[in-house]
Amino acid sequence: MLEHQQQKLIHTFSALADIGQEVAHKNNFQEMIQTSLHLLLGSLAIMRGGVARYSKFGHELNFLAVRGLGDDFPLSATLEMSDEREFLNTGMSEIELSQAKMLAFFQRYQKVLSRKKIEMIMPLIVRNELVGIVFLGEKASGDPFSKEDKAVVQAMARHIGVGIHQRNLMAELARRAEENRQLYEDMRLTYKDTVKAFATAIDCKDKYTEGHSVRVGKYSEIIAEELGWKEEEVEGVAVAGYLHDVGKLTVEKNIINSPKRINAKEFKELNKHPAVGYEILMPIQHPYTDVPLAAKYHHERLDGRGYPDGLKDNEIPYIAKIVNLADSFDAMTTDRPYKRRRPINEVVEDMQRNSGTQFAPELVTAFCSGLLKEVQGKDKSRRFRRLLGPEYLEFEGLEPILRSALDDVNATSSLTLIASN
Amino acid sequence: MKAELQKQEERTATIFAGDYLNKITGEKIELECRRKIQAGCDTLVVNFSETEIVNSIGVSILLGVIDAASQAETKVVFTEVSEDTSQLFEMLGLTNHVTMQ
Protein backbone atom coordinates (compact mmCIF):
# COMPACT_ATOMS: atom_id res chain seq x y z
CA MET A 1 0.00 0.00 0.00
CA LEU A 2 2.82 2.35 0.88
CA GLU A 3 4.40 1.62 -2.46
CA HIS A 4 1.12 2.48 -4.13
CA GLN A 5 0.95 5.77 -2.31
CA GLN A 6 4.45 6.56 -3.42
CA GLN A 7 3.50 5.87 -7.01
CA LYS A 8 0.67 8.34 -6.75
CA LEU A 9 2.83 10.94 -5.06
CA ILE A 10 5.45 10.77 -7.79
CA HIS A 11 2.72 11.07 -10.36
CA THR A 12 1.27 14.18 -8.74
CA PHE A 13 4.61 15.84 -8.18
CA SER A 14 5.71 15.31 -11.77
CA ALA A 15 2.49 16.98 -12.89
CA LEU A 16 3.27 19.91 -10.62
CA ALA A 17 6.78 20.19 -12.03
CA ASP A 18 5.52 19.86 -15.60
CA ILE A 19 2.93 22.59 -15.23
CA GLY A 20 5.59 25.00 -13.97
CA GLN A 21 7.74 24.23 -17.00
CA GLU A 22 4.74 24.54 -19.26
CA VAL A 23 3.75 28.00 -18.02
CA ALA A 24 7.32 29.29 -18.00
CA HIS A 25 8.44 28.04 -21.38
CA LYS A 26 5.55 27.55 -23.77
CA ASN A 27 5.10 30.32 -26.27
CA ASN A 28 1.79 29.10 -27.56
CA PHE A 29 -0.71 30.31 -24.99
CA GLN A 30 -3.63 28.18 -26.13
CA GLU A 31 -1.50 25.03 -26.09
CA MET A 32 -0.08 25.97 -22.70
CA ILE A 33 -3.57 26.22 -21.21
CA GLN A 34 -4.72 23.01 -22.87
CA THR A 35 -1.68 21.11 -21.59
CA SER A 36 -2.05 22.62 -18.13
CA LEU A 37 -5.65 21.45 -17.95
CA HIS A 38 -4.56 17.94 -18.93
CA LEU A 39 -1.90 17.99 -16.22
CA LEU A 40 -4.32 19.24 -13.60
CA LEU A 41 -7.04 16.71 -14.43
CA GLY A 42 -4.56 13.87 -14.90
CA SER A 43 -2.66 14.51 -11.68
CA LEU A 44 -5.67 13.60 -9.53
CA ALA A 45 -7.66 11.74 -12.20
CA ILE A 46 -10.46 14.27 -12.32
CA MET A 47 -13.04 13.29 -14.91
CA ARG A 48 -13.84 16.74 -16.31
CA GLY A 49 -13.00 20.38 -16.02
CA GLY A 50 -12.26 23.67 -17.69
CA VAL A 51 -10.10 26.76 -17.51
CA ALA A 52 -11.77 30.11 -18.08
CA ARG A 53 -10.16 33.50 -18.43
CA TYR A 54 -11.81 36.51 -16.91
CA SER A 55 -11.96 39.73 -18.86
CA LYS A 56 -12.31 42.67 -16.51
CA PHE A 57 -13.52 44.99 -19.26
CA GLY A 58 -16.35 42.86 -20.54
CA HIS A 59 -17.03 41.20 -17.14
CA GLU A 60 -16.89 38.02 -19.11
CA LEU A 61 -15.64 34.59 -18.35
CA ASN A 62 -14.41 32.78 -21.45
CA PHE A 63 -13.36 29.16 -21.46
CA LEU A 64 -9.92 28.61 -22.94
CA ALA A 65 -9.94 24.85 -22.51
CA VAL A 66 -12.53 22.28 -21.48
CA ARG A 67 -12.45 18.51 -21.05
CA GLY A 68 -15.44 16.24 -20.69
CA LEU A 69 -18.00 19.01 -20.41
CA GLY A 70 -19.81 18.19 -23.64
CA ASP A 71 -20.79 20.31 -26.61
CA ASP A 72 -23.70 21.95 -24.82
CA PHE A 73 -21.56 23.54 -22.13
CA PRO A 74 -21.70 27.36 -22.40
CA LEU A 75 -18.21 28.61 -23.29
CA SER A 76 -18.73 32.06 -21.88
CA ALA A 77 -20.49 33.45 -18.86
CA THR A 78 -21.07 36.87 -17.40
CA LEU A 79 -19.68 37.85 -14.04
CA GLU A 80 -21.32 40.64 -12.10
CA MET A 81 -19.17 43.13 -10.21
CA SER A 82 -20.45 41.58 -7.01
CA ASP A 83 -19.32 38.12 -8.19
CA GLU A 84 -15.85 39.45 -8.86
CA ARG A 85 -15.75 40.95 -5.37
CA GLU A 86 -16.89 37.70 -3.82
CA PHE A 87 -14.24 35.72 -5.66
CA LEU A 88 -11.58 38.20 -4.60
CA ASN A 89 -12.77 37.85 -1.02
CA THR A 90 -12.49 34.08 -1.24
CA GLY A 91 -8.95 34.41 -2.52
CA MET A 92 -7.20 31.53 -4.21
CA SER A 93 -8.84 28.75 -2.35
CA GLU A 94 -11.27 26.14 -3.56
CA ILE A 95 -15.00 26.66 -3.47
CA GLU A 96 -16.99 23.45 -3.29
CA LEU A 97 -20.22 23.62 -5.15
CA SER A 98 -22.15 22.17 -2.23
CA GLN A 99 -21.18 25.17 -0.11
CA ALA A 100 -21.38 27.83 -2.75
CA LYS A 101 -25.13 28.26 -2.90
CA MET A 102 -25.05 31.74 -1.39
CA LEU A 103 -22.81 33.15 -4.13
CA ALA A 104 -24.82 34.98 -6.78
CA PHE A 105 -22.76 33.46 -9.57
CA PHE A 106 -23.72 29.95 -8.54
CA GLN A 107 -27.34 30.83 -8.20
CA ARG A 108 -27.28 31.91 -11.83
CA TYR A 109 -25.29 28.99 -13.20
CA GLN A 110 -26.22 26.30 -10.70
CA LYS A 111 -28.27 24.25 -13.14
CA VAL A 112 -25.61 23.81 -15.77
CA LEU A 113 -22.83 23.36 -13.21
CA SER A 114 -24.59 20.55 -11.39
CA ARG A 115 -25.76 18.94 -14.62
CA LYS A 116 -22.12 18.87 -15.69
CA LYS A 117 -21.15 17.43 -12.30
CA ILE A 118 -18.83 20.32 -11.46
CA GLU A 119 -17.82 19.76 -7.84
CA MET A 120 -15.31 22.43 -7.19
CA ILE A 121 -14.12 25.72 -8.55
CA MET A 122 -10.95 27.65 -7.92
CA PRO A 123 -10.73 31.37 -8.62
CA LEU A 124 -7.40 32.34 -10.21
CA ILE A 125 -6.16 35.42 -8.42
CA VAL A 126 -2.87 37.05 -9.28
CA ARG A 127 -1.75 40.29 -7.64
CA ASN A 128 -5.17 40.88 -6.23
CA GLU A 129 -6.82 40.54 -9.61
CA LEU A 130 -9.21 37.87 -10.72
CA VAL A 131 -7.73 36.53 -13.97
CA GLY A 132 -9.80 33.40 -14.38
CA ILE A 133 -11.54 30.43 -12.81
CA VAL A 134 -10.81 26.71 -12.90
CA PHE A 135 -13.82 24.36 -12.87
CA LEU A 136 -13.37 20.76 -11.79
CA GLY A 137 -15.63 17.73 -11.91
CA GLU A 138 -15.60 14.52 -9.89
CA LYS A 139 -12.60 12.27 -9.34
CA ALA A 140 -12.43 8.96 -11.19
CA SER A 141 -12.19 7.20 -7.84
CA GLY A 142 -15.52 8.71 -6.76
CA ASP A 143 -13.83 9.90 -3.54
CA PRO A 144 -14.29 13.48 -2.39
CA PHE A 145 -11.34 15.84 -2.77
CA SER A 146 -9.01 15.39 0.19
CA LYS A 147 -7.11 18.19 1.87
CA GLU A 148 -3.97 17.14 -0.03
CA ASP A 149 -5.90 17.08 -3.31
CA LYS A 150 -7.06 20.62 -2.71
CA ALA A 151 -3.50 21.74 -2.01
CA VAL A 152 -2.38 20.18 -5.30
CA VAL A 153 -5.23 21.84 -7.21
CA GLN A 154 -4.37 25.16 -5.61
CA ALA A 155 -0.68 24.91 -6.50
CA MET A 156 -1.39 23.95 -10.08
CA ALA A 157 -4.10 26.58 -10.46
CA ARG A 158 -1.64 29.19 -9.24
CA HIS A 159 0.62 28.35 -12.18
CA ILE A 160 -2.25 28.59 -14.62
CA GLY A 161 -3.24 31.94 -13.12
CA VAL A 162 0.27 33.27 -13.57
CA GLY A 163 0.24 32.04 -17.17
CA ILE A 164 -2.98 33.93 -17.88
CA HIS A 165 -1.72 37.01 -16.07
CA GLN A 166 1.46 37.02 -18.14
CA ARG A 167 -0.58 36.71 -21.27
CA ASN A 168 -2.74 39.65 -20.19
CA LEU A 169 0.34 41.77 -19.58
CA MET A 170 1.74 40.85 -22.99
CA ALA A 171 -1.53 41.72 -24.67
CA GLU A 172 -1.65 45.05 -22.84
CA LEU A 173 1.93 45.75 -23.87
CA ALA A 174 1.18 44.89 -27.49
CA ARG A 175 -1.91 47.08 -27.40
CA ARG A 176 0.05 50.03 -26.07
CA ALA A 177 2.83 49.50 -28.58
CA GLU A 178 0.26 49.47 -31.35
CA GLU A 179 -1.34 52.63 -29.99
CA ASN A 180 2.07 54.30 -29.90
CA ARG A 181 2.85 53.14 -33.40
CA GLN A 182 -0.40 54.63 -34.65
CA LEU A 183 0.22 57.86 -32.81
CA TYR A 184 3.70 58.03 -34.28
CA GLU A 185 2.34 57.23 -37.73
CA ASP A 186 -0.24 60.02 -37.39
CA MET A 187 2.47 62.43 -36.32
CA ARG A 188 4.65 61.38 -39.21
CA LEU A 189 1.81 61.93 -41.65
CA THR A 190 1.08 65.35 -40.15
CA TYR A 191 4.74 66.21 -40.39
CA LYS A 192 4.93 65.03 -43.99
CA ASP A 193 1.87 67.08 -44.94
CA THR A 194 3.36 70.12 -43.23
CA VAL A 195 6.64 69.63 -45.06
CA LYS A 196 4.85 69.36 -48.40
CA ALA A 197 2.79 72.45 -47.65
CA PHE A 198 5.99 74.32 -46.86
CA ALA A 199 7.66 73.10 -50.03
CA THR A 200 4.70 74.32 -52.06
CA ALA A 201 4.82 77.68 -50.28
CA ILE A 202 8.53 78.02 -51.05
CA ASP A 203 8.02 77.10 -54.67
CA CYS A 204 5.12 79.53 -55.04
CA LYS A 205 7.41 82.41 -54.31
CA ASP A 206 9.61 81.57 -57.24
CA LYS A 207 7.47 81.43 -60.34
CA TYR A 208 10.36 80.47 -62.65
CA THR A 209 11.42 77.46 -60.65
CA GLU A 210 7.99 76.13 -59.87
CA GLY A 211 8.15 72.72 -58.22
CA HIS A 212 11.89 73.08 -57.49
CA SER A 213 11.74 72.06 -53.81
CA VAL A 214 9.55 69.07 -54.50
CA ARG A 215 11.88 67.88 -57.28
CA VAL A 216 14.98 68.38 -55.12
CA GLY A 217 13.24 66.33 -52.43
CA LYS A 218 12.57 63.53 -54.91
CA TYR A 219 16.09 63.55 -56.39
CA SER A 220 17.56 63.51 -52.87
CA GLU A 221 15.33 60.56 -52.08
CA ILE A 222 16.57 58.69 -55.17
CA ILE A 223 20.21 59.27 -54.20
CA ALA A 224 19.65 58.01 -50.65
CA GLU A 225 17.85 54.96 -52.00
CA GLU A 226 20.71 54.24 -54.39
CA LEU A 227 23.06 54.48 -51.40
CA GLY A 228 21.02 51.70 -49.82
CA TRP A 229 19.88 53.76 -46.86
CA LYS A 230 17.10 52.66 -44.54
CA GLU A 231 13.52 53.73 -45.18
CA GLU A 232 13.40 56.38 -42.46
CA GLU A 233 16.78 57.77 -43.51
CA VAL A 234 15.56 58.06 -47.08
CA GLU A 235 12.52 59.87 -45.76
CA GLY A 236 14.72 62.24 -43.79
CA VAL A 237 16.79 63.09 -46.85
CA ALA A 238 13.64 63.71 -48.87
CA VAL A 239 12.39 66.11 -46.19
CA ALA A 240 15.74 67.91 -46.25
CA GLY A 241 15.32 68.29 -50.01
CA TYR A 242 11.79 69.61 -49.67
CA LEU A 243 12.88 72.24 -47.15
CA HIS A 244 16.36 73.18 -48.32
CA ASP A 245 15.30 76.57 -49.72
CA VAL A 246 12.90 77.46 -46.93
CA GLY A 247 15.08 80.51 -46.24
CA LYS A 248 13.96 81.95 -49.57
CA LEU A 249 10.63 82.73 -47.95
CA THR A 250 12.27 85.83 -46.43
CA VAL A 251 14.14 86.93 -49.56
CA GLU A 252 12.54 89.77 -51.56
CA LYS A 253 10.22 88.32 -54.13
CA ASN A 254 11.61 90.51 -56.95
CA ILE A 255 15.13 89.20 -56.38
CA ILE A 256 14.01 85.62 -56.62
CA ASN A 257 11.81 86.33 -59.59
CA SER A 258 14.25 88.62 -61.41
CA PRO A 259 14.00 87.84 -65.12
CA LYS A 260 17.66 88.73 -65.64
CA ARG A 261 20.84 87.78 -63.83
CA ILE A 262 20.86 89.51 -60.46
CA ASN A 263 23.54 92.02 -59.38
CA ALA A 264 26.07 91.60 -56.59
CA LYS A 265 23.93 93.25 -53.93
CA GLU A 266 20.93 91.17 -54.83
CA PHE A 267 23.17 88.12 -54.88
CA LYS A 268 24.28 88.85 -51.34
CA GLU A 269 20.66 89.06 -50.27
CA LEU A 270 19.81 85.80 -51.98
CA ASN A 271 22.84 84.07 -50.45
CA LYS A 272 21.46 84.62 -47.00
CA HIS A 273 18.78 81.99 -47.62
CA PRO A 274 20.79 78.97 -46.33
CA ALA A 275 21.49 80.62 -42.98
CA VAL A 276 17.93 81.93 -42.71
CA GLY A 277 16.64 78.46 -43.57
CA TYR A 278 18.71 77.03 -40.75
CA GLU A 279 17.25 79.57 -38.32
CA ILE A 280 13.75 78.67 -39.41
CA LEU A 281 14.24 74.92 -39.20
CA MET A 282 16.39 74.70 -36.10
CA PRO A 283 13.67 75.23 -33.46
CA ILE A 284 11.41 72.60 -35.05
CA GLN A 285 11.46 69.08 -33.64
CA HIS A 286 12.19 67.05 -36.76
CA PRO A 287 12.08 63.29 -36.73
CA TYR A 288 15.39 63.56 -38.64
CA THR A 289 18.14 65.56 -36.99
CA ASP A 290 20.07 66.72 -40.06
CA VAL A 291 17.30 68.63 -41.81
CA PRO A 292 18.38 72.13 -40.62
CA LEU A 293 22.00 71.35 -41.55
CA ALA A 294 20.95 70.41 -45.06
CA ALA A 295 19.33 73.83 -45.44
CA LYS A 296 22.35 75.63 -44.09
CA TYR A 297 25.01 73.89 -46.16
CA HIS A 298 23.34 72.94 -49.42
CA HIS A 299 25.41 75.53 -51.32
CA GLU A 300 28.76 74.35 -49.99
CA ARG A 301 31.23 72.61 -52.32
CA LEU A 302 33.83 69.92 -51.61
CA ASP A 303 36.63 72.26 -52.68
CA GLY A 304 35.60 74.93 -50.18
CA ARG A 305 34.41 77.44 -52.78
CA GLY A 306 30.77 77.29 -51.76
CA TYR A 307 28.81 79.42 -49.32
CA PRO A 308 27.91 80.47 -46.61
CA ASP A 309 30.93 79.11 -44.69
CA GLY A 310 33.25 77.76 -47.40
CA LEU A 311 33.35 74.39 -45.69
CA LYS A 312 35.45 71.63 -47.24
CA ASP A 313 34.72 67.98 -47.98
CA ASN A 314 34.60 66.33 -44.56
CA GLU A 315 33.29 69.45 -42.87
CA ILE A 316 30.12 69.41 -44.95
CA PRO A 317 27.28 67.34 -43.47
CA TYR A 318 26.59 64.37 -45.71
CA ILE A 319 22.93 65.22 -46.10
CA ALA A 320 23.88 68.68 -47.42
CA LYS A 321 26.08 67.05 -50.07
CA ILE A 322 23.13 64.99 -51.26
CA VAL A 323 20.79 67.97 -51.39
CA ASN A 324 23.50 70.00 -53.16
CA LEU A 325 23.74 67.47 -55.98
CA ALA A 326 19.96 67.20 -56.28
CA ASP A 327 19.67 71.00 -56.24
CA SER A 328 22.32 71.46 -58.95
CA PHE A 329 20.78 68.75 -61.10
CA ASP A 330 17.42 70.49 -60.94
CA ALA A 331 18.98 73.87 -61.70
CA MET A 332 20.61 72.43 -64.83
CA THR A 333 17.53 70.54 -66.00
CA THR A 334 14.89 73.27 -65.70
CA ASP A 335 14.41 76.38 -67.80
CA ARG A 336 15.35 79.68 -66.18
CA PRO A 337 14.22 83.11 -67.44
CA TYR A 338 17.71 83.86 -68.75
CA LYS A 339 18.66 80.39 -69.85
CA ARG A 340 17.10 77.23 -71.32
CA ARG A 341 17.74 73.90 -69.62
CA ARG A 342 20.72 71.94 -70.87
CA PRO A 343 20.51 68.58 -72.64
CA ILE A 344 20.90 65.56 -70.42
CA ASN A 345 24.26 64.46 -71.85
CA GLU A 346 25.77 67.85 -70.94
CA VAL A 347 24.28 67.65 -67.47
CA VAL A 348 25.80 64.23 -66.88
CA GLU A 349 29.15 65.46 -68.19
CA ASP A 350 28.91 68.47 -65.86
CA MET A 351 28.28 66.26 -62.85
CA GLN A 352 31.19 64.08 -63.91
CA ARG A 353 33.50 67.02 -64.40
CA ASN A 354 32.62 68.52 -61.03
CA SER A 355 32.79 65.24 -59.20
CA GLY A 356 35.38 65.62 -56.45
CA THR A 357 35.39 69.43 -56.61
CA GLN A 358 31.74 70.36 -56.15
CA PHE A 359 30.04 67.00 -55.73
CA ALA A 360 30.93 63.96 -53.66
CA PRO A 361 31.98 61.29 -56.20
CA GLU A 362 29.98 58.46 -54.66
CA LEU A 363 26.86 60.60 -54.83
CA VAL A 364 27.39 61.26 -58.53
CA THR A 365 27.73 57.49 -58.95
CA ALA A 366 24.53 56.89 -57.01
CA PHE A 367 22.66 59.48 -59.04
CA CYS A 368 23.95 58.19 -62.39
CA SER A 369 23.14 54.63 -61.43
CA GLY A 370 19.57 55.68 -60.58
CA LEU A 371 19.32 57.43 -63.96
CA LEU A 372 20.80 54.42 -65.74
CA LYS A 373 18.25 52.09 -64.18
CA GLU A 374 15.45 54.22 -65.56
CA VAL A 375 17.05 54.60 -69.00
CA GLN A 376 17.50 50.83 -69.17
CA GLY A 377 13.87 50.39 -68.16
CA LYS A 378 14.81 48.60 -64.93
CA ASP A 379 12.99 51.17 -62.82
CA LYS A 380 9.33 50.84 -63.65
CA SER A 381 8.28 53.85 -61.60
CA ARG A 382 9.62 56.20 -64.35
CA ARG A 383 10.21 58.79 -61.67
CA PHE A 384 12.90 60.73 -63.58
CA ARG A 385 10.61 60.95 -66.60
CA ARG A 386 7.80 62.20 -64.40
CA LEU A 387 10.05 64.91 -62.98
CA LEU A 388 11.81 65.84 -66.20
CA GLY A 389 9.07 65.37 -68.76
CA PRO A 390 8.74 62.31 -70.97
CA GLU A 391 11.09 63.34 -73.83
CA TYR A 392 14.00 64.74 -71.91
CA LEU A 393 15.75 61.41 -71.43
CA GLU A 394 15.18 60.31 -75.05
CA PHE A 395 18.74 61.16 -75.93
CA GLU A 396 20.58 58.75 -78.18
CA GLY A 397 23.71 57.42 -76.59
CA LEU A 398 22.68 58.39 -73.06
CA GLU A 399 23.13 54.85 -71.79
CA PRO A 400 26.84 54.59 -72.77
CA ILE A 401 27.45 58.09 -71.39
CA LEU A 402 25.97 57.05 -68.04
CA ARG A 403 27.93 53.82 -68.07
CA SER A 404 31.21 55.60 -68.70
CA ALA A 405 30.28 58.19 -66.07
CA LEU A 406 29.86 55.37 -63.60
CA ASP A 407 33.26 53.82 -64.50
CA ASP A 408 34.92 57.20 -64.43
CA VAL A 409 33.56 58.31 -61.12
CA ASN A 410 34.36 54.99 -59.56
CA ALA A 411 37.99 55.41 -60.60
CA THR A 412 38.13 58.94 -59.22
CA SER A 413 36.55 57.92 -56.00
CA SER A 414 39.02 55.12 -55.32
CA LEU A 415 41.90 57.48 -56.16
CA THR A 416 40.55 59.99 -53.67
CA LEU A 417 40.39 57.27 -51.13
CA ILE A 418 44.06 56.31 -51.56
CA ALA A 419 45.10 59.95 -51.50
CA SER A 420 43.18 60.66 -48.33
CA ASN A 421 44.72 57.62 -46.66
CA MET B 1 -20.21 -20.45 -34.27
CA LYS B 2 -17.23 -19.28 -36.31
CA ALA B 3 -19.21 -16.50 -37.90
CA GLU B 4 -20.33 -15.32 -34.51
CA LEU B 5 -16.77 -15.22 -33.23
CA GLN B 6 -15.71 -13.19 -36.22
CA LYS B 7 -18.58 -10.82 -35.68
CA GLN B 8 -17.55 -10.38 -32.10
CA GLU B 9 -13.98 -9.69 -33.16
CA GLU B 10 -15.20 -7.05 -35.53
CA ARG B 11 -16.98 -5.24 -32.73
CA THR B 12 -13.80 -5.10 -30.67
CA ALA B 13 -11.40 -2.31 -31.52
CA THR B 14 -7.81 -2.22 -30.33
CA ILE B 15 -5.77 0.94 -29.94
CA PHE B 16 -2.11 1.09 -28.94
CA ALA B 17 -1.47 3.81 -26.39
CA GLY B 18 2.19 4.11 -27.47
CA ASP B 19 4.45 6.87 -26.25
CA TYR B 20 2.47 9.79 -27.59
CA LEU B 21 -0.08 9.37 -24.85
CA ASN B 22 1.99 11.52 -22.52
CA LYS B 23 2.06 14.61 -24.68
CA ILE B 24 -0.57 16.95 -26.03
CA THR B 25 -0.30 15.00 -29.30
CA GLY B 26 -1.85 12.12 -27.35
CA GLU B 27 -5.17 13.80 -28.07
CA LYS B 28 -4.93 12.04 -31.42
CA ILE B 29 -5.21 8.70 -29.64
CA GLU B 30 -8.29 9.92 -27.84
CA LEU B 31 -9.77 11.07 -31.12
CA GLU B 32 -9.07 7.68 -32.66
CA CYS B 33 -10.81 5.97 -29.72
CA ARG B 34 -13.81 8.28 -30.07
CA ARG B 35 -14.02 7.37 -33.75
CA LYS B 36 -14.02 3.66 -32.96
CA ILE B 37 -16.68 4.19 -30.31
CA GLN B 38 -18.80 6.19 -32.71
CA ALA B 39 -18.34 3.53 -35.36
CA GLY B 40 -20.18 1.25 -32.95
CA CYS B 41 -17.58 -1.05 -31.41
CA ASP B 42 -18.81 -2.43 -28.13
CA THR B 43 -15.42 -3.18 -26.64
CA LEU B 44 -12.48 -0.84 -26.87
CA VAL B 45 -9.15 -2.40 -26.02
CA VAL B 46 -6.32 -0.06 -25.14
CA ASN B 47 -2.99 -1.83 -25.37
CA PHE B 48 -0.11 -0.50 -23.25
CA SER B 49 2.59 -2.87 -24.49
CA GLU B 50 4.44 0.08 -26.03
CA THR B 51 3.85 2.44 -23.14
CA GLU B 52 6.52 2.60 -20.49
CA ILE B 53 4.97 5.12 -18.15
CA VAL B 54 1.79 7.17 -18.08
CA ASN B 55 2.03 10.74 -16.87
CA SER B 56 -0.75 13.17 -15.99
CA ILE B 57 -1.41 14.14 -19.59
CA GLY B 58 -1.75 10.45 -20.38
CA VAL B 59 -4.19 9.95 -17.51
CA SER B 60 -6.24 12.94 -18.64
CA ILE B 61 -6.43 11.55 -22.16
CA LEU B 62 -7.45 8.12 -20.88
CA LEU B 63 -10.17 9.78 -18.80
CA GLY B 64 -11.42 11.38 -22.00
CA VAL B 65 -11.60 7.93 -23.57
CA ILE B 66 -13.39 6.50 -20.53
CA ASP B 67 -15.88 9.37 -20.55
CA ALA B 68 -16.66 8.94 -24.24
CA ALA B 69 -17.01 5.17 -23.81
CA SER B 70 -19.33 5.43 -20.82
CA GLN B 71 -21.66 7.72 -22.74
CA ALA B 72 -21.87 5.18 -25.57
CA GLU B 73 -21.97 2.26 -23.13
CA THR B 74 -18.82 0.86 -24.68
CA LYS B 75 -16.73 -1.43 -22.54
CA VAL B 76 -13.09 -0.34 -22.07
CA VAL B 77 -10.34 -2.89 -21.54
CA PHE B 78 -6.73 -2.00 -20.68
CA THR B 79 -4.23 -4.72 -21.60
CA GLU B 80 -0.53 -5.27 -21.12
CA VAL B 81 -0.29 -2.56 -18.48
CA SER B 82 3.00 -2.58 -16.54
CA GLU B 83 2.81 -3.23 -12.84
CA ASP B 84 3.69 0.34 -11.83
CA THR B 85 1.17 1.84 -14.15
CA SER B 86 -1.41 -0.66 -13.02
CA GLN B 87 -0.87 0.43 -9.41
CA LEU B 88 -1.18 4.03 -10.42
CA PHE B 89 -4.45 3.40 -12.26
CA GLU B 90 -5.78 1.68 -9.21
CA MET B 91 -4.80 4.48 -6.85
CA LEU B 92 -6.32 7.07 -9.13
CA GLY B 93 -9.54 5.14 -9.50
CA LEU B 94 -9.29 4.51 -13.24
CA THR B 95 -9.77 0.82 -12.57
CA ASN B 96 -13.32 1.60 -11.41
CA HIS B 97 -14.16 2.37 -15.01
CA VAL B 98 -12.19 -0.16 -17.03
CA THR B 99 -11.46 -3.85 -17.07
CA MET B 100 -7.79 -4.60 -16.50
CA GLN B 101 -6.53 -7.58 -18.45
Ligand SMILES: [Fe+2]
Ligand atom coordinates in the same frame (compact mmCIF):
# COMPACT_ATOMS: atom_id res chain seq x y z
FE1 LIG C 1 19.33 77.12 -52.38
Ligand SMILES: [Fe+2]
Ligand atom coordinates in the same frame (compact mmCIF):
# COMPACT_ATOMS: atom_id res chain seq x y z
FE1 LIG D 1 17.52 75.14 -54.32
